[in-house]
Amino acid sequence: DADVTQTPRNRITKTGKRIMLECSQTKGHDRMYWYRQDPGLGLRLIYYSFDVKDINKGEISDGYSVSRQAQAKFSLSLESAIPNQTALYFCATSDLTNTGELFFGEGSRLTVL
């Protein structure tokens, strides 16, 4: 089983719908992240969390919210999806040693029609 698991892997939805992407990890890491990948833009940070009580906005948090339900779970919500949120979303984790290596899930591809 993967250390960082994302569900769903693929989702097609309509404009205005609420969507939740879930991430769970078995690495025991305290730090979790949500990134968005768009062609030609690389990965951009949406939100990050350094522990259950610590949630921080990244560079593109507008239109998104997150919940850190437990050390191992970090979910990303789109309250009212819009077409320009069509992208590949990645969850990642890192440990407290501050070396910064990220461990990624396999991604969730979201299409908003």
Place this chain on the structure above:
Amino acid sequence: AQSVTQPDIHITVSEGASLELRCNYSYGATPYLFWYVQSPGQGLQLLLKYFSGDTLVQGIKGFEAEFKRSQSSFNLRKPSVHWSDAAEYFCAVGARTGGFKTIFGAGTRLFVKA
């Protein structure tokens, strides 16, 4: 603010040829530097990283990268490319202070021709 530039959107090399992928970064101090690889349909996997010390770092799958402070560069190299190296490669820079956030370049897609 930190930033990363990968000047080449895509590169095509012949199998067995050498490879160099370029990366330039902007950061006020000595950064943490990374190269990740993304195979189709997969998440990103760390190839190698630089924190300090020897400026030539070795990674997995036969890759290496050299940190050049004077050029603000961290180019990725491989002496002989295999068809399985076809993927997208991301250079990234991490800040050492103020929490840990990693900024990624736009990526370079590598095509390998027989």
